[in-house]
Amino acid sequence: MVLSIQHLSKRYRKEKFGLKDYSLTIENGILGLLGPNGAGKSTLMKIIATISQPTEGIVTLDGHNIVREPDYIRKVLGYLPQDFGVYANLNAYEFLAYIAAMKGVGGSGLHKRIEMLLEGVNLVEAARLPIGTYSGGMKQRIGIAQALLNDPKVLIFDEPTVGLDPEERVRFRNLIAGMAGDCIIFLSSHIVSDIETIADEVAIMKSGTLIAKGTQAAIIKQLDGRLFETVIENTLTDAFKTNYQVIDSMRQKDKTRVRYISDAPAAGSVACTASLEDAYLFLTYNNR
Amino acid sequence: MNYTGSIIKADYLQRTRSYAFLITLAISLCIAYTFVPAPGATYTTVRVGNFVGVYNAAWIGYVTAIMTSVFLSLIGFYLVNNSIRKDIDTEVGMIIATTPITNFKYLLSKVLSNFLVLLSICTIVFAMSIALFFLRGKGFSFEITPFILPYTFVVLPALFFISSLAVVAEVFFGRWPVIQYILFFILFNMIMAEVTTSNDAGMTLFDPFGVKAVTTGMEEFVRSHLHKHLQVTSMGFNFVAKQDIKTFVFEGIQWQPAFIASRFAWICFSLLLIFISSKFFHRFDVKERISIKKKKLTTTISSGLITGDIQLAALPAITPAYGIMPFIKTELLMLFRKGSKWFWLVNIGGMIALIFAPLLIAHQIILPVLWFLQVSRWSDLATKEKTNRVHYFTYAAYKPVSRLLVSQIIAGIILAVALAFPVLVRYAAGGNLLPVAEIIIGAVLIVVFAVFLGILSGGNKLFEILFFLLTYCVVNHIPFLDYFGGMHNGLHYTGFMLMIIFFLVMMSFALRKYEIRHL
Numbered sequence: 059m060v061l062s063i064q065h066l067s068k069r070y071r072k073e074k075f076g077l078k079d080y081s082l083t084i085e086n087g088i089l090g091l092l093g094p095n096g097a098g099k100s101t102l103m104k105i106i107a108t109i110s111q112p113t114e115g116i117v118t119l120d121g122h123n124i125v126r127e128p129d130y131i132r133k134v135l136g137y138l139p140q141d142f143g144v145y146a147n148l149n150a151y152e153f154l155a156y157i158a159a160m161k162g163v164g165g166s167g168l169h170k171r172i173e174m175l176l177e178g179v180n181l182v183e184a185a186r187l188p189i190g191t192y193s194g195g196m197k198q199r200i201g202i203a204q205a206l207l208n209d210p211k212v213l214i215f216d217e218p219t220v221g222l223d224p225e226e227r228v229r230f231r232n233l234i235a236g237m238a239g240d241c242i243i244f245l246s247s248h249i250v251s252d253i254e255t256i257a258d259e260v261a262i263m264k265s266g267t268l269i270a271k272g273t274q275a276a277i278i279k280q281l282d283g284r285l286f287e288t289v290i291e292n293t294l295t296d297a298f299k300t301n302y303q304v305i306d307s308m309r310q311k312d313k314t315r316v317r318y319i320s321d322a323p324a325a326g327s328v329a330c331t332a333s334l335e336d337a338y339l340f341l342t343y344n345n346r
Numbered sequence: 347m348n349y350t351g352s353i354i355k356a357d358y359l360q361r362t363r364s365y366a367f368l369i370t371l372a373i374s375l376c377i378a379y380t381f382v383p384a385p386g387a388t389y390t391t392v393r394v395g396n397f398v399g400v401y402n403a404a405w406i407g408y409v410t411a412i413m414t415s416v417f418l419s420l421i422g423f424y425l426v427n428n429s430i431r432k433d434i435d436t437e438v439g440m441i442i443a444t445t446p447i448t449n450f451k452y453l454l455s456k457v458l459s460n461f462l463v464l465l466s467i468c469t470i471v472f473a474m475s476i477a478l479f480f481l482r483g484k485g486f487s488f489e490i491t492p493f494i495l496p497y498t499f500v501v502l503p504a505l506f507f508i509s510s511l512a513v514v515a516e517v518f519f520g521r522w523p524v525i526q527y528i529l530f531f532i533l534f535n536m537i538m539a540e541v542t543t544s545n546d547a548g549m550t551l552f553d554p555f556g557v558k559a560v561t562t563g564m565e566e567f568v569r570s571h572l573h574k575h576l577q578v579t580s581m582g583f584n585f586v587a588k589q590d591i592k593t594f595v596f597e598g599i600q601w602q603p604a605f606i607a608s609r610f611a612w613i614c615f616s617l618l619l620i621f622i623s624s625k626f627f628h629r630f631d632v633k634e635r636i637s638i639k640k641k642k643l644t645t646t647i648s649s650g651l652i653t654g655d656i657q658l659a660a661l662p663a664i665t666p667a668y669g670i671m672p673f674i675k676t677e678l679l680m681l682f683r684k685g686s687k688w689f690w691l692v693n694i695g696g697m698i699a700l701i702f703a704p705l706l707i708a709h710q711i712i713l714p715v716l717w718f719l720q721v722s723r724w725s726d727l728a729t730k731e732k733t734n735r736v737h738y739f740t741y742a743a744y745k746p747v748s749r750l751l752v753s754q755i756i757a758g759i760i761l762a763v764a765l766a767f768p769v770l771v772r773y774a775a776g777g778n779l780l781p782v783a784e785i786i787i788g789a790v791l792i793v794v795f796a797v798f799l800g801i802l803s804g805g806n807k808l809f810e811i812l813f814f815l816l817t818y819c820v821v822n823h824i825p826f827l828d829y830f831g832g833m834h835n836g837l838h839y840t841g842f843m844l845m846i847i848f849f850l851v852m853m854s855f856a857l858r859k860y861e862i863r864h865l
Contacts, residue, residue: 109741109865128863132744143735147683148676156676160743160750164667171662178656204739206656209664233656 059120059134059211060085061106061242066115068101068266076101077112078266088238090257091246092338098266099246100140103214106244107137119212133162136210138201140217140246146190150181153189154204161208175203178233194221202230213243219252231256250335260334262341270341274334281332281340286320288327289313298324305339350447350455357429357459362466366803370425370811374418374467378474380583381413382406382482389585392561394568395576399596402486403479403493408564408598410475411496412557415504416538416581418464418471419555420818422505423530424811425467426460427512430520435733439630449624453513457620460509468505472497492598499601500556503609507554510616517623520632523722524685527814542581551608557581563599583824668744673753674760680730681761684723692719693765700768708769709781710832711821716765717792717830718817724796725806725813727758728858732804741862751858755797755851762789780840784831787843791829794850801857 062083068076077098082089091099104110106117108128116123124131144153154172158164163171176182179199184192189200198221205213215234219227227249234243235256247253253260260277262270270277290298295307295314302324306317317330319340361367381391382401390398392409399405433439442452476493479486515526540549541558550559561578568576572594696716700708728751731737740746763770766785773781792813799809819827828834829843 104865107738107742109738109862111863129744132742135742137738137742139738141735142738145680145730145734145736147680152676152679155672157739157743159667159670159672159676160740160746162666162668162744163664164669164672165665167662167665168667171664174661175656206658206661209658209661236656237658 059242060118061212062118063102063106064116064118066102066105066112066117068098068105068110069113075266077105080115080266080268082261082268082271084242084244084259086238086240086242087258088234088243088245088256090253090260091244091263092250092253092260092334093263094342096265097263099263100216101266102263103137103216103244103246106131106212107135107139107214108132131212134208134211135161136205136208136213138205138213138215138218140220142201144189144192144197144200147188149188150176150185150200150203153200154207157204158207163208171207172203175206178206179203195223195226198222199226202233211241213237213241215243215245217247218245219247219249227252250333250338254334262338264342270337277341278332278334278337281319281337283329284319284321284340285317285330285332285336286323286327287315287317287330288324289315303340303343305336305343350451353442353447353452353455354459354462357456358462360432361426361429361459361463364803364805366805366808367463369803369808370421371467371470373812374471375474377417378410378414378471379478381410381475382478384482389583390580390591391583392564392578393580393584393591394561394564394578394594395574396590397568397572397574397576397592397594400486400593401479401483402595403483403489404598405596406475406479406483407492407494408496408560408596410471410478411493411500412555412560412581414468414471414475414497415501415555415557418468418501419504419508420534421811421815422464422467422508423512423515423534424527424814425807426463426509427515427523427526427530428807429456429460429513430516431523434520434630434632443630449627449629450621453517453620453624453627454617456513457506457509457616460512461506464505464509465502468497468501495598495601496560499606499609500560503612504555506613507616510619514619514623517627520628522686524689524719527721527810528719531814531818542578545577550602550605551611554612556605556609559602559605560599564596567596567599568594582822583819585825668749670749670753670756673750674757677727677754677757678760681723681727681757689719697765697768700766701772705769705772705776708772709785709830710823713766713769713785714817714820714830714832717762717789718813720761720765721810721813722806723761724758724793725800725809727754727793727800728797728854729800729804729806733806737865741865746862747855747859751797751855755793758793758796759789762793780837781831784834784840784843787840787847788830791843791847791850794847794854798850798854798857801854801861 060083064081066080067078070076080098080102091102093099101110105112108124108131112125116125118124119131122130145156148156151172154175155168158168158172173182176185179202181196181199181203184196189197192200198218202218205215213234219230222230231252234245237243238256238258245253245257254274257274259272260274261268262277289310290313292309292312292314295316298304298316302318302320304316304318308315317336323329383389383391391413392398399409430439433442472493479488511530515530519526519529537554541553541555544558547562550562553559561581565577568574693716696712696719699712700716703712726733731740740750743750763786766789770782770785773779773785796809796813799812800806816827816829820829820832823833825833831839
C-alpha cells in the first residue's frame with residue numbers, strides 16, 4: 059500500500075494554519091512523527107483518519123483520494139486517538155463488538171478474534187466488567203485492541219504510550235514493530251525513545267510544516283561533528299546558554315554538564331555521538 | 347471574594363458561550379413574544395374572570411413579569427441544574443477541591459452563576475416586553491416603572507430561589523438527574539396549584555414565584571374599579587372563545603411592604619438552603635461513593651501487561667459485515683443500562699398504569715409522562731459519542747451516518763414504542779388504528795427531535811428543557827404541542843407530524859455528515 063499526502067493544508071483562520079503545504083509518501087513500515095505541541099501531528103492524523111477535512115491538498119491511498127472517498131480507507135484503518143473515551147456501561151467484549159460493527163467486521167470468528175485480542179492486551183480477566191471501572195492504562199489497552207480489530211492496513215497511533223508503564227511501553231513497541239511488515243503505521247509521540255527504537259522513518263514537524271523526513275541515520279547525520287559536551291561552573295550556565303545552543307544540561311553539585319551544538323566548540327569540550335533526540339531538538343530549535 | 351468572583355465569571359462564560367444557550371435565548375424570545383397576545387390571537391394569557399387589561403404599560407409590564415416568573419422558573423431549573431455536574435465531568439472539580447474555597451462559597455458561586463444565566467434570559471425577555479408595548483400598546487404612553495417594579499419584586503427573587511434550588515438538588519440528587527426532574531416537576535405543580543386556586547391572602551407571602559401578589563392585586567383592582575368579584579382564572583396559554591372577553595384599564599398594584607419583605611425572606615431562605623447543603627456537599631469525592639467495585643478492580647488488575655505476542659496473522663479471518671443489527675443491539679443495551687436500574691420499576695409501574703387507567707388518561711397524561719421519564723436516555727442518543735469521547739472511533743467508522751445514526755434513531759424508537767405498548771394494544775384491540783399510528787409517529791418524532799437538538803446544540807440540555815416544556819404543555823392540554831395524537835385525530839394532523847419528522851431527520855443527517863468531517 060502507498061499513502062501519499064500532497065500539498066496538504068488545514069487553515070483555521072486567515073493566518074492560522076494547523077498544517078501548511080505538507081507533502082510526504084509512505085509505504086509499509088513505521089513513520090514516527092515528532093514535533094512540539096501545536097506542530098500539527100494530531101491534525102495530520104485526523105485528516106488521514108478522515109475525521110477532519112483539509113483546506114487544500116489531497117491524501118491518496120493506492121491512488122484513491124480518501125478526502126473524497128473516506129470509506130475507502132475506513133475499511134482498512136486502525137486508529138488510536140490521543141484522547142479517546144469509552145462507553146462506561148459496556149464491558150470490554152461489548153465495546154469491542156460495537157467497534158467491530160462500526161468497522162464492518164462480523165462473522166463467526168469475531169468473538170474469537172476479540173477474545174484473542176483481549177488476551178493479547180491482557181484484559182481477559184476484566185473483560186466482563188464495565189469499562190468505566192478500568193484504570194487509565196487498561197483503557198489504553200482497550201484502545202490498542204480496538205485498533206487491531208479489522209486487520210488494519212493503515213494504523214494511526216497518536217500518543218499511544220500515554221498511560222502505559224515503562225514495561226508496557228516496551229511491549230507495545232514490540233507489538234507494533236511486528237506489524238510493520240504489511241501495514242503503514244503512523245506513530246506520533248512526545249517520547250523520542252518510543253520512536254527511536256522502532257520507526258523506519260521519522261518526520262519532524264513544527265508549526266504545521268514538515269521540517270525533516272528520512273531515516274533516523276539521515277536525520278542524525280545533520281549533527282555530525284557539531285554536538286559536544288563540556289562541564290562548566292554553575293554560575294556560568296546562563297552565559298553559556300546565550301552563546302551556544304544548549305540542548306541538555308545536567309546539574310552536578312557545583313558544576314553543570316552541558317550538551318550543546320556548535321560549529322566552534324568551547325575549549326575543553328568533547329565531541330559526542332548524536333541521538334535522534336539531539337537531532338530533533340536541533341531541528342526544532344533552528345526552525346523557530 | 348475575588349476568587350469566588352472568578353469562579354462565577356468562568357462558570358457563567360462557560361455556560362453562555364454555547365450554541366445551546368443561544369438557542370435557549372432565541373426560544374425564550376419567541377415564547378416571550380406570545381406573552382402579550384396579538385389582537386387577532388386565539389388565546390389569552392393572564393385573565394381576570396373574563397376581563398383582560400388593555401395593552402398599556404401597566405398591563406404589559408405586570409403580565410410579562412408574572413409569565414416570565416412562571417416560565418423561567420419552570421425551564422430555568424432544567425437549564426441550570428448541571429453546574430456541579432460539569433465540574434465533575436470536566437474534572438475541574440478535583441482542582442477546586444484542593445483549593446481553600448469553602449463548600450458554602452463554592453455552592454454560593456454556583457448559585458450566583460446560575461442566577462446570572464437566568465438573569466441574562468430575563469433581560470432579553472424584559473427587553474422583549476418593552477418592545478411588545480411599542481408593538482401592541484398603541485395609544486398609551488410609555489412608563490418604565492410598571493416594567494421595572496414587577497420584574498424586580500417578582501422575577502428576580504424567583505430566579506434566585508430557582509438558582510439555589512438547582513444547586514441543592516444537585517448536592518442531594520446529583521447522581522440521579524431524573525429524580526431531580528421529577529421532584530421539581532411535582533414541587534412546581536404543587537406550588538402553581540396552590541397559587542392559582544388558593545383564596546388565602548397569606549399565600550402571597552409563601553409563593554416563591556411571587557405571582558400570587560400580582561394576581562391578587564389584579565383581582566382587587568377589578569373589585570375596586572369594576573365592582574366585580576372575579577379571580578385570575580388563567581395564567582398560561584388558554585385557547586378559549588374570545589368573544590366573551592372584556593377589557594379594562596389596569597393601573598398597577600400597590601406593593602405591600604410585607605410582600606417586599608417576603609421576597610427578601612425568600613432570598614434569605616435560599617441562602618439558608620445553600621448553607622445546609624454545604625454541610626452535605628461531597629466536595630468532588632465522588633468516585634468512592636459511586637463505585638467501591640472500581641477501587642478493587644484497579645488495584646488488582648492494573649498491573650497486567652500487554653503480552654506483546656499478538657500475531658495479526660494468527661487471528662481468525664475477518665468477515666465483512668456492514669449490517670446495523672449489532673449497533674441497534676448495543677444502542678438498546680446502553681439505553682437500558684443508562685441510569686439506575688431501580689428506575690425501571692417506575693417504568694414498569696407506568697406501563698401497568700397504561701394497562702389499567704382509562705384509555706384517554708393513559709394516552710393523554712400517563713404516556714407523555716412515562717416518555718418524559720426517559721429524557722436522559724434520549725437526550726444523549728446522538729451526543730454520547732462526543733461526551734464519552736468515542737467519536738474519534740465512530741466518526742472514522744465505515745459509513746457512520748447511514749449506519750450508526752440510523753441505528754441510534756431506531757433504538758430510541760424501539761424504547762418509546764415498547765413503553766407505549768400497552769396503550770397501543772388497547773387501541774388496536776378496539777380496532778382504533780389511527781391513535782396507534784399517531785402514538786408511533788409521536789415516538790418517532792420525539793426521538794428524532796432529541797437527535798436533532800443533540801447534534802445541533804452539541805449537548806443534551808436543550809432537548810431536556812424543551813421536552814420538559816413540551817410534556818408540561820401537553821399534560822396541561824395545550825393543543826398545538828400535541829405531538830402524539832392525544833388531543834388530535836385525523837390524517838391531516840398525522841401528515842403534518844410526518845412532515846416535521848422528515849425535516850428533522852434530513853437536518854440531523856446533514857448536520858451529522860458535516861460534523862463527522864470537521865472535527
